[in-house]
Structure formats: structure tokens, C-alpha cells
Amino acid sequence: MSTASTSPSLLTDRYELTMLTSFVTDGTVDHPAVFEAFARRLPEGRRYGVLGGLGRLLPLIEAFCFEPDEVDWLLAEGVVNEPTAAYLRDFRFRGDIDAYPEGELYFPGSPVLTVRGTLGECVMLETLILSVLNHDSAIASAAARMVTAAGGRSGRPLVEMGSRRTHEEAAVAVARAAYVAGFASTSNLAAGRRHGVPTVGTAAHAFTLAHRTEVEAFRSQVAAQGAGTTLLVDTYDIAQGIRNAVEVAGPGLGAVRIDSGDLADESAAARALLDELGATHTRITVTSDLDEYVIAALADAPIDGYGVGTRVATGSGHPTAQMVYKLVAVGDEPGGALRPVAKKSHDKISVGGRKTAYRTHDEAGLIVSEAFTTDTTDTTDNTPLDGTPLQVSVVRGGRVVHTPTLDEIRDHCAAALATLPPTALAITGGSAHLKVQAAPQPEGAPR
Incomplete structure (x- = not known):
């Protein structure tokens, strides 16, 4: 078993190559095709989704090719036949991709990504596209709800610190997607190095336990990090921990962190004690299995x-x-x-034809509707629908042409969230804010 690094081309399901082998064998591999990524529905109770991962996905597609030893392995394993192996040795995606910008909102039926190319090259991208977009969009959508519960980007800042709860590479993607959705920083250093996400971190309970006393631990941390550091005060007793923290760092202590107990009660007691000790500007940060519901419940806590x-x-x-x-x-x-094709399976119906989506807003800038035309109703010279077209060009001829910075993506997400009315931003369960519909065909259009 090889321990060598895996190229993006093998981050795929075997059935993609099973289909490709048939396409090569029957001669359809170079027929033109259009594929689309979309969500038929949102998770139960969700009112919107946030598209995440596009900035990670596009470089992977550009680098999607097969090394000679990988092709040899596929052939030896019986995954592909000789003609398909020859096809793969020269493979790279040479088609075009349009997509909603990363950080944009999506709803059931939104054509968030459209891939145009040959049947062979388009089918090969399915698993990679879905694994990146499904993962990062799920993170970004959940993170956006937490940011909303915390008062938005101008409210209480959130630190992403889930690296120890997931796969080591997933942790980097989590940090990036959460930052796109409005988190202020991450504890993950790889996310800082690769993507430029701001990083923060101080100490765990083990640091306190490694010293003979809590005071000694705090002295060590303040000596190394300065009085502006954050001291974890709940290892033994929160009230005494706060007293020890202020004794060591002085009233200029940056922050205390509480990681246990009833966070509403503990933060209120901590604020009162910090003020009594003269540490009126010392911040209170809380952790411990937080989500949007807990954060919303803590809205009135100090x-x-x-x-x-x-x-x-x-x-x-x-x-x-x-x-x-x-x-x-x-x-x-x-x-x-091209001819449109569509699934008719029960509960898994799709709409045939390449789509162009448009979104309309009211005078206050809030989302009113989203609809799409298909290649049977679209025109070249005129915008067929009122509203703003949503997709942008991201890949042309296999090369990435869309390279916004992470902070530009983050700002786009904030602007997109600002177009939702308060009812759609509610974290309580509800149906999708809207469902994307096909635009009515004009008279005389082919059906």
C-alpha cells in the first residue's frame, strides 16, 4: 500500500472512471455536455445556504490530471481498460465553469455551478466538486447562523477552534469556510499559513495543571505573552481564578476565558468581580459546545x-x-x-438545459425572488429576466480566471447576508426563504 500523496484526480469515486471507460469504449467521451451543481432542498429548518469552497475547488480542478504511476495502478486494478488509460495520460479539464461567487446565498434549485466541456472531462469532476462544495457550504451555512446570533460581523467576535474535533485537513477547510461566513479568527495555524485567516490561541487546562499552582501558571503565561493575554480561569474555581489572574496581570489583563458551567451566570459573576477588582476593560470570552442556539441564549450576558x-x-x-x-x-x-436532459425519478427530479439565474431585490435591497432561464429561453443580446445575473466566469479553457482574495470573498458573504430580511435570518426552524423557479417561456419558444 502506497503512502505517497494523492493527486486531486484520485479524490473521486470509482464509478466516475467506470462511466468514463464506457464513454471511451462507445465513442461518446468527446460529446459536448453541461453539468450543474445545485441543492434540491435545504436541510430541515434552514432558510438559506451559503456557498463555500469555490476558492479551494478551482485550483484543484486546474491541477486535475493523472500521474503515470496512477494510471498504471488504475490499469493494474482493472478500474480502466487500455484505451481509457491512454485517455487519462493526457487528461486535464479544458472546459469552462461558471458559478455563484463564493459567499453568495443559495436556495433550493439555485444553479450554483455550471460545468461545460466534453462528457468525459465533465463527468470526472463530479466527486471532487461535490466533496468540496458540500463540506465547505455546510460549514459556511452553519457559521453564518452563528455569526448572526452573535450580532453579525460588528457584534461579538467568534473564534473557530474545532481542529481537534475533525480530520486534520478538514480542519483547515473548516477554518477557511467559517472565516468566509464572518468568524473573526481561527486557532488553526495551517489555515493562517495557507489562506491568511487570522490566528489566535493562548493556553489549555493542561498548562495550568502543569504548574504547581494556578498563580504560577498565570505568571508564566503573562511573562511570555504580556498582560494583554487571555487567561483560562475555570481549572479549579472561577472566582478565585479571576482573582489570581488580576493579581498576576493587573487591571490591564486582556481577557479571561470560561469553559464550563452555566455560561450566562458565570459570565455575569465574572463581570461583576472583574469590575470590583478594577479590571473594567478585561474582556470575557466563553467556550464549551457553543452553537447558534446557545449563542442566541447568551445575547444578554456580559x-x-x-x-x-x-x-x-x-x-x-x-x-x-x-x-x-x-x-x-x-x-x-x-x-x-446540445439537447436538454433531466431526471424524472420520484423526489429527485431535475430540470434540463443550461440555466442562467437572476435575483431580484426590493427598494431596500432585500431579496424578493430568484428565477432561471434555460438554453431554450435565454437570448444572447438581451437579459431575459429582470434582476441581477448570479453566475460569474470562474474557469475558461481549463484555467482559473476568478481569483478574489479571501477578504473579498468574506465581504461578499457579509453583503449577501445583508440582503436577507429578518425572518430569513431567524435561527429558529423554518422553510427556505424562497425556491428558485424556472422563468415562464416566452410565446413561440420551443418546448
Whole structure:
């Protein structure tokens, strides 16, 4: 068994290559095709989704090719036949992709990503596209709800600190997606190095327990980090911990962290004690299995910031984004005209034809509706619908042409969330704010 690093091309399901082998064998591999990624529905109780992961996905697609030893392995394992192995040795995606910008809102039926190319190259991207977009969109959607509960980006800051609760590489993606949705920082250093997410971190309970006394532990930390550090005060007794912290750092202590107990009661008692000790500007940060519901319940507590781990980094905090990737148009010969195709399966119906989505807003800038045209109703010279087109060009000829900075993506997400009315931002369960519909076909349009 090899321990070598895996290229993006093998981050896929075997059935993609099973289909590809058939396409190569029957001669349809170079027929034109259009695939779309979308969510048929949102997770139960969710009112909107936030698209995450596009900035991670596009470089992976650009780098999607097969190394010679990988092709040899696929051939030896019987995954592909000789003609398909020859096809893979020269493989890279050379098509075009349009997508909603990362950080944009999506709803049931939103065509968040459209892939155009040959049947062979488009089908090969399915697993990679869905694994990235489903994971990061689930994180971003959950994180956005937590940010809203904390008062938005101008409210109480949130630190993402779930690295110890998930896969080591997933942790980096979690930190990035949470930052896109409005978290202020992360504890994950790889996310800081790779993506530029601000990093923070002080000490765990083990640090306190490693010293003979809590005071000795605090002295060590303050000596190394300065009085502006955050001291964890609940290892033994919170009230005494706060007294020890102020004794060591003085009234200029940056912050205390509470990681246990009734956080509303403990933070209120901590604020009163800090003020009594003259540490009136010392902040209070709380952690301990927080999510949007707990954060909302703590809205009136004297808390200055939150650290969120398990509930943003694992499935307990974010149901799947439920995105799928479906063929919507295909040609019957290389370079031929496209014909719409669609699934008719019960509860899994899709709409055939390449789609162009538009969103309308009211005078206050709030979302009113979203609809799409298909290639049977779209026109080249005129916008067929009122509203703003949602997709942008992200890949042309296999090369990435859309490279916003992470902070630009983050700002786009904040602006998108600001277009939701208060009812759609509510964290209580509810139905999707809207469902994306096909626009009525104009008179005389082919059906």
C-alpha cells in the first residue's frame, strides 16, 4: 500500500472512471455536455445556504490530471481498460465553469455551478466538486447562523477552534469556510499559513495543571505573552481564578476565558468581580459546545466573544448542504448541438438545459425572488429576466480566471447576508426563504 500523496484526480469515486471507460469504449467521451451543481432542498429548518469552497475547488480542478504511476495502478486494478488509460495520460479539464461567487446565498434549485466541456472531462469532476462544495457550504451555512446570533460581523467576535474535533485537513477547510461566513479568527495555524485567516490561541487546562499552582501558571503565561493575554480561569474555581489572574496581570489583563458551567451566570459573576477588582476593560470570552442556539441564549450576558469548536467543525453543528451534480444537456456528436436532459425519478427530479439565474431585490435591497432561464429561453443580446445575473466566469479553457482574495470573498458573504430580511435570518426552524423557479417561456419558444 502506497503512502505517497494523492493527486486531486484520485479524490473521486470509482464509478466516475467506470462511466468514463464506457464513454471511451462507445465513442461518446468527446460529446459536448453541461453539468450543474445545485441543492434540491435545504436541510430541515434552514432558510438559506451559503456557498463555500469555490476558492479551494478551482485550483484543484486546474491541477486535475493523472500521474503515470496512477494510471498504471488504475490499469493494474482493472478500474480502466487500455484505451481509457491512454485517455487519462493526457487528461486535464479544458472546459469552462461558471458559478455563484463564493459567499453568495443559495436556495433550493439555485444553479450554483455550471460545468461545460466534453462528457468525459465533465463527468470526472463530479466527486471532487461535490466533496468540496458540500463540506465547505455546510460549514459556511452553519457559521453564518452563528455569526448572526452573535450580532453579525460588528457584534461579538467568534473564534473557530474545532481542529481537534475533525480530520486534520478538514480542519483547515473548516477554518477557511467559517472565516468566509464572518468568524473573526481561527486557532488553526495551517489555515493562517495557507489562506491568511487570522490566528489566535493562548493556553489549555493542561498548562495550568502543569504548574504547581494556578498563580504560577498565570505568571508564566503573562511573562511570555504580556498582560494583554487571555487567561483560562475555570481549572479549579472561577472566582478565585479571576482573582489570581488580576493579581498576576493587573487591571490591564486582556481577557479571561470560561469553559464550563452555566455560561450566562458565570459570565455575569465574572463581570461583576472583574469590575470590583478594577479590571473594567478585561474582556470575557466563553467556550464549551457553543452553537447558534446557545449563542442566541447568551445575547444578554456580559460576554465579549465566543470560541466555537465542535458545533462548527463536525456534523453536530451543520447538516449536509445536500448538493448534487447532474447532467442537464448533452450532444450526440463531437461539437454537436446540445439537447436538454433531466431526471424524472420520484423526489429527485431535475430540470434540463443550461440555466442562467437572476435575483431580484426590493427598494431596500432585500431579496424578493430568484428565477432561471434555460438554453431554450435565454437570448444572447438581451437579459431575459429582470434582476441581477448570479453566475460569474470562474474557469475558461481549463484555467482559473476568478481569483478574489479571501477578504473579498468574506465581504461578499457579509453583503449577501445583508440582503436577507429578518425572518430569513431567524435561527429558529423554518422553510427556505424562497425556491428558485424556472422563468415562464416566452410565446413561440420551443418546448
